[in-house]
Every structure is written in structure tokens, then in C-alpha cells.
Amino acid sequence: MTPGRRHRTTADLAPLARAALGAHRGLTAVTRLRGGSKKGAYRLRTDDGTTAIAYVWAPDEDYWEQPDADPRDPFSHASGLDLFTASHDRLAAAGVRTARLLHVDREAGAAVVEDLPGGSLEEALRRDPDAARPALGELAEALASLRACRSDRFGKVAVADGGASSYGGSCARLVTGRALSDIAETAVREPRIAAHRARLEESVRALAAEVRPRAAHSLVHGELGPDHVLLDAGGHPALIDIEGLMYFDAEWEHVFLSFRFGPHYDGLRAPGLDPDRLRLYRLAMHLNLVAGPLRLLDGDFPHPELMRGIAEHNLARALALAGP
Template identity: 50%
Template structure:
């Protein structure tokens, strides 16, 4: 049985960050990602907010130890991403306190549903949020950085590595490896380097967007933030938003989008199957992600 962050550590974090007058009266571990623990803490005391969220990047919260992943994790990349998004005018939960030696942070609790849930429960509110999210994405696209690497080269290398790993785990991918390899190289060869990259979240699904009472989107799980091709972001957006993607659509390079889309499918085959080697609890969900992306990757080379 995996042992998670000790509640005493979270109580200490609250005392250090919010003062000795704040007491933790409840601890709820939320279902979250695979690299950090997310806890809702109920508080009492003069001036204490009703609840806060605690993030813990303790080793026991990470289901990927010893396994290389394409994105960084930890308090340092979280704080860097938070500051960058603030500078770009994009809303994230306010950081209340960070304890660097412990890889712990307290952040504002945004009450209410995710955008994903609101698509079903309140479509008109979701539509307002999508319009505001489109504006936030434009802010991120305008936050450019000189290209210190060639995004398409990095994408190709990762995709080939994911393909090789997926081929050892799924016979369908193994059989299609020559076709998938050729397609990746074909798309890559058709591109020329860009001088700048845009700010991208990296994993921006509707489950990673909380909504304020006025339907303003608040981005979470931001540690993967980086500068890269906007097509990388939109490949993920198209996959995760599905029929709700249209308000977010922008004019993109179709070949770059095709490369990032195929690379994304391969990542979402290899990654979930790799995660299932350990004790990740939501196993059916991971199998479903791997199966869906297997079918999509194969479809792209069967056309």
C-alpha cells in the first residue's frame, strides 16, 4: 500500500504559510495526476480561508519514479510556470506559500466545477468560458521566445522513442512501425525551422481548467509549460476538447499539426502503458487512453 504525504506535513505547511492561528480541520486527497499529490485542506481560525489546496511533489506521490518522462515536475517548474503565466496575463490559482526544501505549496482553492464538467451541467456557462479561454490562448501565443532548439527535431526524437517503446508493448503498433516511422520522417522533412516559439501549456485538457464564478478559466497542472510550436498545444486541444474545440481553433501550419498529432498519439500509447507497469490506481482509464490513441495512430497511416 503506497503511503502518501503525511497530514502532519500539511498541517506544518499551513502553520508556516498562513500563521499559527490557522488550523487544519480536514484533509481530503483529490484525484489528480501521476506526479504530485493534490489535497484540499479545510481550515479554521481568525482570517483563515475556508479551504486551500496543497500540492506535494514528495517522492511517494510520484507514480513514475525511475522512469523518464518528457515533462518536468516539482515545485521549481511549477513556480516558474506560474510566474510566466502571470506575466502573460493568464489566470492560475494564486500561490499562498511555497516550501522549497519540501517541494510543497499552498494555493488558492477555486470552488466549483472544471470546464469538462460544465460542458454537461451548464453548456451556456461553458460557452462563455471557452470564449475567455480562446483569449487566454491568444495571450500565450503572443508570449514568444527565440527558438533555442528546433521544436520539430525534439518532437521527432520523442515520437520515435515512444514508437519504439509502444512497439514492444502492443503487437499492432509493432506491425505498423515501418509505416509510422516513415510518416514521422516524411512530416518532419517537409518542415523548416521557426525563429520563435509560443508559450504552450502542454497538457491543456478541459479537466485542467477550473472556472471562477464569472466563468473565467483558471489553468492548473501547469508544470509542463514551455515555449514550443503552437501546433503542439492545438494537437492536444483538438484531442481533448473534441466537439468543443471550434472556438479555440486558430490558423496553423497543417504539416506541423500533423506531426504533433501523430507524436501525441504515440506518447499517449507509450506513457499510459509504461505507467501501468507500476501501481497507478486508475488502471482502466490508462488502458482506455492507450487503446484510443492506438486506434488513432493506426488510422493516420491507413488512410
Template identity: 50%
Template sequence: MKIEWDGRRSVAFERLRGGSKKGAYRVTFDDGATAVLYSWRDGENYWPEAEGEVEPFGDATGLGLFLAAHERLTRVGVRVPEVYFVDQSNELALIEDVPGGKLEESMDPEVLGKLGDSLRRMWEQQAPWFGKIGDPVRTQSAVGVVKQRALRHLDEAAKRVAEIGDARERLAEMVERLAGDIQPKEDYRLIHGELGPDHVLIDRRGDPVVIDIEGLMFFDLEWEHVFLRLRFGDDYRHLEVDGLDERRMNLYGLAMHLSLVAGPLRLLDGDFPDREFMLEIARYNAEKVLAWDREIDNP
């Protein structure tokens, strides 16, 4: 493949690590400049189609979702990589190569503080519906969607992990009980949906740059914060907010762990290359799920 950009011509491509739903390549040009090429073309998405997946958790991939999320985040003041050009027909985008590495490599408190400020601006955005940008879901409640998804992931995990299979009935009862304890609300906020420190880059000014934005959606803020707590650990203090519903946090926490068992193991049915990384995610979250079962046995 040859890429031309602002009078430059590509001379080298390097595939970047990760990228289970799209290809990400660092492109070097003939004058030494670099950029990142995102490709959503056939063959770049390693995820098999998940039967019964419900919105807004359907496959968050594609140039259209990327551009919609990019426009919305830019509008609310969240730093995302600059887009140099897009090729609609081939599902390609050439974007800024942010030079400072990933936040997970440093966990710099100053950058974390800036990230918290940026995300709180995003979380201030409200909608009376939930769903991906431009694709509202009006027929179900957010809690109902999470419960349905958690039970499906529990069934998947039970078939793949013997210990979860043994605990399946108790865990299903726990999901139903946690969901039943939650009061309805319609205060949906704009969230990234899967924000870990590996999805934040640092630019030359020391500012955080958010990537992997295709899953941007309006949803319960608690869903975002369950994932942030899981991924940022002690550094979550830089990102926390007041007023979260702990009942939702409990249900969404268990649902998240079930998703992170079933999803990675399903991904490994295909030919995803970084297999040990996905197995480790599944192992860690299976243990978290089983901790819930032990809590049921020893309330």
C-alpha cells in the same frame, strides 16, 4: 501532517483525483476555510524515468517549475490559482481552492470564450528558443525533437501493442516523411503543453483558472493545438487560431498519439491507482495510431 495558514490550523486532508506527477490534497482548516496543498515530495510522482527523454519534454514536475510558470502566466494575464505559501525544503505549496469545479463538467461556452481570450494572450509571447521557462534548448530543432521522441514512443508502443508492432516499419517511415516535409522556423510561442478541460477550473466570477502548469514552455504553437483539438473536440472552435502549419499539425498529431499510447502503458508498470482510466487513454490513442497505418495502406 499539520498545516498552519494565516492563523488557521488544518483539521482534514482529502486527496484529489488524478495527480500522477504530484500529490494534490484539499485541506480543511479549523474555521471551515479550504485550500489545496501541492506536494512534489518523493513518492508522489508515479511516472518511471523515461530513458532517452529529451527536453523540453523531460519530467515536468517540481516546485521550481511550478513557481516559474506561475510567475510568467500571472505576468501575461492568465488566471492561475493564488499561491498562499511555499515550503521550499519540503517541495510543498498551499494554493487557492477554486470553488467552481472543472471546465470538463460543464463546457460552458462563456467560460470557453474567456479561456480562448486568455490563451491567445499567452500565445502572443515569443522567444527565439524553445524549452521550459529558463531552460532553453539550442542544439536541436523543435521538429527534430518531436521526430526523435515519436520514433522512441513508436518502439515502446510496438513492444506493448501487437497491432502497432506489425505496423512499426510503415509508421516509422511515415514519421520520417512527415518530418522531412516541414520547413524550419524560429517562431516559438508560450504554451501550456498539456491543456485539457480537466486542467481548467472555474472561479466564483465564472472565469477560467489554468492549473497543472509545470510543463509551461516555449515551443511550436502547433504542438499546443494538436492537444487542444484532441481534448476539446467540437468545443475547440473557441480556442482555434489562424496561421497554423498543417504539416506540423500532421507530424505532431501522430507523435501525440504515440506518446499517449507509450506513456500511459509505461505508467501502469508502476502502482498508479486509476488504472482503467490510463488503459482507456492508451486504447483510444492506439486506435488513432492504427488509423494512420490504414491511411498508409489506402492513400
């Protein structure tokens, strides 16, 4: 951990724990959970064995080191308490399970949610795919509920539901612009992208030209891998890392689902997806999964080998999709 980065201690989080879990409980242990790059996630344990999860949004918890984000950009940095609470409330209204919110401290930029004890869906699928099939089926139902939440506006929930407009003109135009920007940014870091820059840009523009306009958009999580689905005590799935919730093309969600769920994606497929959007979004997402990890490696992210592996895999896929 570089100077200036500080993980929270039991003393730091004791007031938050008291407010969320009751003054009659004493906080005895705090464990920072692995994996978060935008916020700190800590398991709180009290003297009577109660556990909960504290989320802390602060500059020294965010490895991306991004400037203040403009929420009108759907792809701006999806981090912060306000985005979290807006997404939590929207999911609750849609009947989609997420970790139950126990307490919000706006002054501290922190929230406490229930500790879901069943582990991740990723772990369950790895351990016993047959036993995990009911949870996967419930996740498919949750995705159908999200698709049924429609808006003629696209963008972050707090923006679209507030009646404001997002940048970009359309989802496809926004994705196209970001893909071209990712190519330009990555070309200065990765010689293989630089060598094939013209071919990649031509492929993006050609795929974008095939996409027809669309009037309405669906609710999407935005980054829904099996590690962002936790199981409760009854084995039912709940979505986490929800700050990126937005109205967008469902195809964007399903491309990411297909990447992250691999052979288990068949249980999540949805009817009626637009093949032209799927082709554009697949290439664009591979490009972003090169640019993002390489950008993160400019800083002090504690698991660089993970990010290098993600970038390398997606670089190979992007070049393959762009053709010879």
C-alpha cells in the same frame, strides 16, 4: 497503494497549512484529490471553513517513477516545485490566470494555492455547454495571450528565459525523435505496434520532411485539457498543472486541445497554424498517448482502466493516420 507509497495526513500537512493560512487557523481535514500522477494534490480545510490546495512533489507521490529530469529536454518529466514556481511567475507576467500562489516551502517541496471553487471547465461543458461558453471564450483569449509571448528559444520556461539552450535542434526535430522512440518502446509492449512498426516510422519521417524551419516559438501549457482548467467563484477560467509550461510550436498545443476539447475545440481555434506541423504533431501525439499510459501501467497507478482506455483509443488513431 504499494509499500513505500504514502499519502499525506492532517498531521503531515498541518505545519504547511499554518504557514500558508495563518497560525490562528487549525487544520481539521485533508483530502487527496483524484487524478494527479506526478504530485500529490490535497484540499486543506481549517476550523473556520477556509480551504486551499496543497501540492506536494515527492517520489512517493509520483507514479511515473522517473529518474531526475534534465530541464534542457523540453519533454523531460515536468514535475517539481521549481518548474511550478517558474511557470506560475511567467503566466502571471503574461496576464494569464492560474491558481493564486499562497505559500512555498522549498525544504518540503510543497506549495499552497487558492482553492478554485467553480469546478473544472470539463464538468461545466458536460453540464451545460451554453452556460460554459463565456469561460471557453475567456480561455481562447488566454491562449491568444500565450501565443503572443514569443521567444527565439524553445523549451521549458526556466531554461529558455534563463538564456540556456534546449536539446533537439528544433521543435519538429524533437517531436520526430520522440515519436520514433515511442514507436520503438511501445513495440515491445503492444503487438499491434510491433506489427506496423515500419509503416509508422515511415509515416513519421515523411511528415517531418514536410515541415519548414521556424525562428520563433510561443508559450504553451503543454497538456491543456478541460480538466486542467478550473473556474473561480466568478466563473472565470484558471490554468492548473502548469509545470510543463514551455516555449514551443503553438501547433503542439492545438493538437492536444483538439483531442481533449472535441466538439468544443471550435471555440479555441487559432488562425495561421501550420498544417504540416499539425499533421506531424497529431500522429506524434497519438503515439505518445499510447507509450505514456502503457509505461504508467508498469507501475501501481491506481486507475489502470483509465490509462488502458487512453492507450487503446490513441493506438487506433495512430494506425489510422499512418495509412494502410
